[in-house]
Amino acid sequence: MFPRMLWPRQLIHLRTDFFGLEMEINLSSHPLLFTLLGFLLGACLGSFLNVVVTRAPKGISVIRPASRCPHCSVLIPWTLNFPVFGWIFLRGRTKCCANKIPLRYLGVELFTGLAFGWSFHCFHVQPDLGMLLASCAFAWLMIGVVAVDAETMLIPDRFSIGGTFVGLGLCLYFPSIQGVVFHSFGAERMLSAIQCLLGILVGSGLLYWIGALASRVFGREALGEGDIKLLGCVGAFCGWKGAVFSIFGGSLLGCLLLLPCLLAQHLKSKKNSSAEDKFLGMEIPFGPYLSLAGIGYFFGLREWVDPWFKWLEYFPG
Numbered sequence: 544m545f546p547r548m549l550w551p552r553q554l555i556h557l558r559t560d561f562f563g564l565e566m567e568i569n570l571s572s573h574p575l576l577f578t579l580l581g582f583l584l585g586a587c588l589g590s591f592l593n594v595v596v597t598r599a600p601k602g603i604s605v606i607r608p609a610s611r612c613p614h615c616s617v618l619i620p621w622t623l624n625f626p627v628f629g630w631i632f633l634r635g636r637t638k639c640c641a642n643k644i645p646l647r648y649l650g651v652e653l654f655t656g657l658a659f660g661w662s663f664h665c666f667h668v669q670p671d672l673g674m675l676l677a678s679c680a681f682a683w684l685m686i687g688v689v690a691v692d693a694e695t696m697l698i699p700d701r702f703s704i705g706g707t708f709v710g711l712g713l714c715l716y717f718p719s720i721q722g723v724v725f726h727s728f729g730a731e732r733m734l735s736a737i738q739c740l741l742g743i744l745v746g747s748g749l750l751y752w753i754g755a756l757a758s759r760v761f762g763r764e765a766l767g768e769g770d771i772k773l774l775g776c777v778g779a780f781c782g783w784k785g786a787v788f789s790i791f792g793g794s795l796l797g798c799l800l801l802l803p804c805l806l807a808q809h810l811k812s813k814k815n816s817s818a819e820d821k822f823l824g825m826e827i828p829f830g831p832y833l834s835l836a837g838i839g840y841f842f843g844l845r846e847w848v849d850p851w852f853k854w855l856e857y858f859p860g
């Protein structure tokens with residue numbers, strides 16, 4: 544019997560002692576409560592993710608020192624650090640010196656909460672501990688990459704390389720993440736690890752070659768090393784099909800989102816001739832679009848994307 548078939552029941556069965564009255568809550572019979580629990584856990588881990596996003600590019604420890612106001616260095620009490628609600632309660636301004644708290648803090652906490660809430664909801668429908676852990680870990684990593692790359696144009700290795708190893712470890716332990724269902728436990732793990740490695744190699748390798756060719760054509764570096772390592776992480780969680788989709792889906796998403804900006808800039812450039820040159824020469828981070836496409840694939844687009852790869856079966860070998 545697989546351990547993953549047994550764990551869910553134990554995981555969602557809570558026993559509490561409330562004012563001497565022993566209570567048993569079986570969360571499996573309260574889907575809304577279970578989803579809410581996922582949201583709260585996600586929001587708390589999103590709050591921690593904000594700390595990682597702020598400190599990782601500077602090489603500062605994410606544990607010490609405790610959170611301080613970036614403007615006046617006053618220690619932030621835990622009551623004001625409450626995820627999502629803290630930002631709303633303070634209306635986006637610090638209590639100590641009334642300076643603006645970036646909207647990114649609310650966005651990261653809210654979207655991590657929503658992703659965890661959705662994962663917990665799906666887990667309730669289909670109890671699969673591996674998929675629950677993988678979807679929470681993948682969403683946490685990718686939301687972090689969106690925030691850190693958009694802000695600093697850097698993807699720290701702890702997200703890309705660290706995330707790749709987390710994905711590999713999870714796929715080794717929970718073969719269901721790669722959609723592998725076999726009868727022999729050993730073979731199941733082996734096949735899942737191979738699929739995961741294939742995802743890492745196809746993702747990073749394909750993006751490396753696209754970047755190398757684009758650099759030749761445009762005469763300057765088109766893709767950063769961070770993007771190549773990031774796509775290894777996407778491949779580890781999503782497999783090679785997900786990695787290929789993320790490259791093309793991410794490019795399409797980038798074009799769709801940047802096109803209105805380009806048009807607006809073009810209209811502006813009629814007044815100011817240097818504005819268009821400035822936009823065309825601008826460096827745009829690719830990581831956020833790759834990450835969003837990866838999240839899209841993992842959280843539902845997979846069923847729509849995978850049949851597109853069916854044509855590969857017609858190739859011999």
Ligand SMILES: [Zn+2]
Binds near residue numbers: 614615616642
């Ligand atoms: Zn302050």
